[in-house]
Amino acid sequence: MAMLSDEARQWKLEEPIIAVNELKVWFPVRSSALSGLRRKPERHVHAVDGLNLEVRKREIFCLAGESGSGKSTTGLAMLRLVSPIEGSVIFKGEEILVLKRNQMKKARRWMQMISQDPYASLNPHMTVFETIAEPLEIHGIAKSRKERRGRVIELLENVELTPPENFMNKFPHELSGGQRQRVVIAAALALNPEFLVADEPVSMLDLSIRAEILNLLLTLRDKFSLTILFITHDLSVAYHIADRIAIMYLGKIMEIGSAEDVINKSLHPYTKALIAAVPGSESKEKLWKKITKAEIPSAVNVPSGCRFHDRCPYSTDKCKAQEPELVGSHDHLAACHYVGQI
Amino acid sequence: MNDLRTYYFTKQGTTNAVDGVSFELIKGQTLGITGESGCGKSTLAHSILRLLPPSARMVSGTISYKGLNIITASESELREIRWRRISLIFQAAMNALNPVRRVGEQVSEAIVYHEKTTRSEARRRTKRLFEMVGLDSARMNDYPHEFSGGMRQRIIIAMAIACEPDVIIADEPVTALDVLVQAQILDVLDSLKRELKISMILITHDLSVVRQISDFVAVMYAGKVVEYAPVDQILKNPHHPYTQALIQALPQISGGRHSLKSLAGTPPNLIDPPSGCRFHPRCPFIMDRCKLEEPQLMERATGCRSACFLP
Numbered sequence: 001m002a003m004l005s006d007e008a009r010q011w012k013l014e015e016p017i018i019a020v021n022e023l024k025v026w027f028p029v030r031s032s033a034l035s036g037l038r039r040k041p042e043r044h045v046h047a048v049d050g051l052n053l054e055v056r057k058r059e060i061f062c063l064a065g066e067s068g069s070g071k072s073t074t075g076l077a078m079l080r081l082v083s084p085i086e087g088s089v090i091f092k093g094e095e096i097l098v099l100k101r102n103q104m105k106k107a108r109r110w111m112q113m114i115s116q117d118p119y120a121s122l123n124p125h126m127t128v129f130e131t132i133a134e135p136l137e138i139h140g141i142a143k144s145r146k147e148r149r150g151r152v153i154e155l156l157e158n159v160e161l162t163p164p165e166n167f168m169n170k171f172p173h174e175l176s177g178g179q180r181q182r183v184v185i186a187a188a189l190a191l192n193p194e195f196l197v198a199d200e201p202v203s204m205l206d207l208s209i210r211a212e213i214l215n216l217l218l219t220l221r222d223k224f225s226l227t228i229l230f231i232t233h234d235l236s237v238a239y240h241i242a243d244r245i246a247i248m249y250l251g252k253i254m255e256i257g258s259a260e261d262v263i264n265k266s267l268h269p270y271t272k273a274l275i276a277a278v279p280g281s282e283s284k285e286k287l288w289k290k291i292t293k294a295e296i297p298s299a300v301n302v303p304s305g306c307r308f309h310d311r312c313p314y315s316t317d318k319c320k321a322q323e324p325e326l327v328g329s330h331d332h333l334a335a336c337h338y339v340g341q342i
Numbered sequence: 343m344n345d346l347r348t349y350y351f352t353k354q355g356t357t358n359a360v361d362g363v364s365f366e367l368i369k370g371q372t373l374g375i376t377g378e379s380g381c382g383k384s385t386l387a388h389s390i391l392r393l394l395p396p397s398a399r400m401v402s403g404t405i406s407y408k409g410l411n412i413i414t415a416s417e418s419e420l421r422e423i424r425w426r427r428i429s430l431i432f433q434a435a436m437n438a439l440n441p442v443r444r445v446g447e448q449v450s451e452a453i454v455y456h457e458k459t460t461r462s463e464a465r466r467r468t469k470r471l472f473e474m475v476g477l478d479s480a481r482m483n484d485y486p487h488e489f490s491g492g493m494r495q496r497i498i499i500a501m502a503i504a505c506e507p508d509v510i511i512a513d514e515p516v517t518a519l520d521v522l523v524q525a526q527i528l529d530v531l532d533s534l535k536r537e538l539k540i541s542m543i544l545i546t547h548d549l550s551v552v553r554q555i556s557d558f559v560a561v562m563y564a565g566k567v568v569e570y571a572p573v574d575q576i577l578k579n580p581h582h583p584y585t586q587a588l589i590q591a592l593p594q595i596s597g598g599r600h601s602l603k604s605l606a607g608t609p610p611n612l613i614d615p616p617s618g619c620r621f622h623p624r625c626p627f628i629m630d631r632c633k634l635e636e637p638q639l640m641e642r643a644t645g646c647r648s649a650c651f652l653p
Contacts, residue, residue: 066520176608206378206547211591212604233520236550236593240602263595277525278595279550295490295523 016054016090017227018078018111018195023051023087025073025251029300046299047073048084049251055195060221060228062242062259064235066274068296070251071231075197078229079111080104091195109139112188116200118180122172128183129168132156135190155186158223159216178209182216189220199231214241235278239263244331247271250299250307257332267334269342270308306337314342357612359385359398361565364639367509372535372542374556374573376549376588380609382565383545384433387513390543391424407509426456429502431512436494439486445497446472446482452504471500474537475530492523496530503534513545528554549592553577561585564610564620570639571646581648583625619650627652 026044047070055061063071076082078089080096089096096107115121122131132155133148135141142148156164159182172180181201188196198217202210218241220226232238238245239259246256247270255268266272297303303310309319318337326333336342360382367373375383388394390405392412405412407423415423432438440448449471450464459467465482472479475496486494495515502510512531516524532555535542544556552559552573559576561569561584569582580586590603607624610616616623622632631651639647 066522178608207549207588208378208591208605209608211593211602214593214602215604234593235521236595239595240593240599259599274521275595277521279525279528279548279554295492296520 015057017057017092018229019052019054019090020074020078021052021088021090023048023074023077023084023089025070025077025082025084043300046070046251046302048077049299049302051087051248051252053246053253053256055227055229057227058221058225059243060217060230060241062230062232062238062245063248064232064238064245064274065248066296067233068250068299069248070299071233071248072199073251074248075113075199075229075231079108079113079197081113105139109191110193111195111197112191112193114181114184114188114196114198114201117204118177118184119172119204121184122180124172127169127171128152128156128161128175131183132187132190135187139191141191151190152186155189158189158220159183159186161186176209177205178212181205181209181213185213185216185220189224192224193226195227195229197229197231200233201230202237203232203234210237217241235263235274247274250296250302252307253326253335254308255334256326257328261332265332267328267332267339267342268308268336269312269314271334272342306335314338358565358615359612360389361612361615362403363560363562363565363567365560365567365570367541367543369508369541370535370539371557372544372555374544374546374552374559375562376546376552376559377562378547378609380612381562382612383547383562384513386562387430387432387511387543387545390511391428391430392420393430425452425507426505427507428509428511429505429507431498431502431510431515433514433517435498435515436491439494439497441486443485444483445486445489449482449497449501449504452501456505467504468500471504474503474534475500476526490523492519492527495519495523495527499527499530499534503538503540506538507540509541509543511543511545514547515544516551517546517548524551531555549577549588550594561588564615565612566620566649567639568621568650569646569648571644571648575644575646579644581642581644581646581652582621582650583627583652584621585648587624587626 025048026046029043029045051074063074065071073082077084080089084097091107091111096104099107129152132152136148136151142151152168153164156167161167161179161182175183202213205213214237217228221228230241242259244257245259245262247254247262247268249270255262255266255271262271263275266275297310305321306319306324309315312319324335324337326335327339328334363386365373375386377383385398389400390412400413403413407428410419412423439445446465446468450461450468453459453464453467454461468482469479472482477493477496489497515531516527519527528551531542534540544552546552556573559571559573560567561582563584569576569580569585576585577589580589587605591605593602605624610620610623618634619632619637622628625632629651637649637651639649641647
């Protein structure tokens with residue numbers, strides 16, 4: 001496997017480290033046990049519905065959107081933790097969706113995940129040492145206990161849980177929320193991954209701790225040349241941490257570009273409405289008031305044409321009939337028929 | 343007449359969850375109470391309606407509502423106040439609707455119970471309430487599961503204003519809602535406040551929500567109010583080091599990207615709070631005096647009240 005060789009690790013800066021093409025993740029809806037017998041056409045939740053994106057080396061790429069927009073499913077699919085029905089996920093030039101079980105296990109070394117809830121993602125019966133050392137054992141990285149201990153100490157220092165000796169033998173219940181999230185990050189970093197999916201890593205944390213964890217992720221990115229897919233519903237968090245932002249809606253990207261462009265020069269009416277709705281935004285126009293339906297439609301019956309048309313204040317007949325492509329220039333694209341006119 | 347003055351001092355078991363908090367709420371105004379988890383803000387909200395769990399006790403202080411001390415009020419006096427005069431929108435209330443009863447019934451039930459009106463009169467009023475909170479009154483006969491989270495939260499707000507209260511206590515009313523829904527719910531609360539001249543106590547950990555609809559803000563830390571000021575004042579020119587730290591840690595979408603400053607340390611254990619100023623172990627401006635003496639809320643030249651020895 002080229003992916004696992006040393007040459008492969010020398011990936012060039014600015015190049016996509018992971019790319020997804022025409023990714024579709026659909027989940028079947030089972031309304032009742034009998035519906036299978038009645039031969040009703042099977043319905044699906046279109047969680048991710050034809051998504052293309054590239055995450056570049058050393059970049060923090062934010063997927064933002066409302067709940068139900070498919071951003072978490074995208075993150076899971078990029079780690080092959082859910083199976084897409086269509087499309088490809090290319091990690092450093094290789095398709096990971098076709099890898100065999102043992103190949104995938106090796107590939108997972110380079111791709112790790114930080115989840116939202118530091119209370120649920122740590123095993124309450126395992127000490128901090130055991131949690132962080134477990135991936136080292138599974139992948140046979142540090143063979144002796146002494147080696148593992150050295151590595152765990154190093155990792156705890158990296159996530160600023162110092163002195164490490166004070167934390168190694170603690171159980172999760174003895175730690176605060178911020179400290180737990182640091183342990184989760186240390187465990188994710190144990191195998192020296194290159195690509196991290198961070199799914200709402202700060203949304204459960206208090207304000208003062210949130211800033212700490214965001215700053216820690218920025219430091220770690222610089223120190224280890226990490227590439228991070230950062231999933232968040234909070235545009236102000238995205239604006240602070242991201243190099244680039246993609247706004248997702250019902251399984252598709254509505255707008256993508258640099259953090260500055262997407263937030264300060266947004267093109268898509270959906271992005272504009274989201275930004276205007278952020279408390280404290282300086283946007284004078286209360287665009288969100290014009291959004292007729294406050295809630296995201298069901299991903300089972302995706303609206304025709306532009307999937308945002310039934311909530312969009314500027315919708316026309318064209319929007320109902322024809323699905324817009326991502327258009328724009330200089331890396332700043334939006335999927336709207338009226339880009340530049342709204 | 344309608345000016346509510348609340349001064350009270352409580353202790354919950356041996357945890358000093360709310361420890362010497364005083365404030366007043368003026369008719370038609372919104373007071374935002376903010377702070378990190380565990381600072382005592384929800385305990386404060388529940389104390390006002392005496393809805394505390396059995397382990398909690400209010401050991402001293404008074405909560406006076408139009409001259410009546412809620413702490414010493416009898417059960418029947420309390421019943422008169424609860425919901426009719428002061429209502430509560432609590433955390434995740436939208437999940438507390440009865441799933442097997444029609445939403446319209448649930449709202450009119452509150453009216454019938456508290457005001458002894460006829461069912462048909464209550465139904466008429468429920469219809470009007472639905473319109474006020476931006477719901478289609480034709481949907482009164484639907485069940486809770488047929489509504490989305492944001493719409494259920496509107497139903498809860500309709501219930502809270504059903505008896506035309508003077509005061510609404512809203513405990514994290516928009517937490518866990520999407521940003522567009524959040525903006526619309528805050529807008530409903532804000533317009534109700536203006537139309538019905540309701541006073542509101544808004545409790546939230548989210549400073550940016552506070553700034554959207556509050557007139558005054560009280561920042562709590564470890565069971566105490568550390569700063570109390572008009573909302574613009576507190577955001578532009580905070581006095582207390584804790585408030586300053588919170589604002590510097592707040593990611594903002596406007597005004598360009600700047601690095602977030604984090605606040606070292608964790609909030610103290612309220613069973614054994616630090617001596618002197620409770621913020622001193624985390625304060626960047628600590629002085630010897632802070633460890634020994636406790637600062638009181640003091641009026642500042644800028645118009646805020648802050649509990650800090652710094653000038």
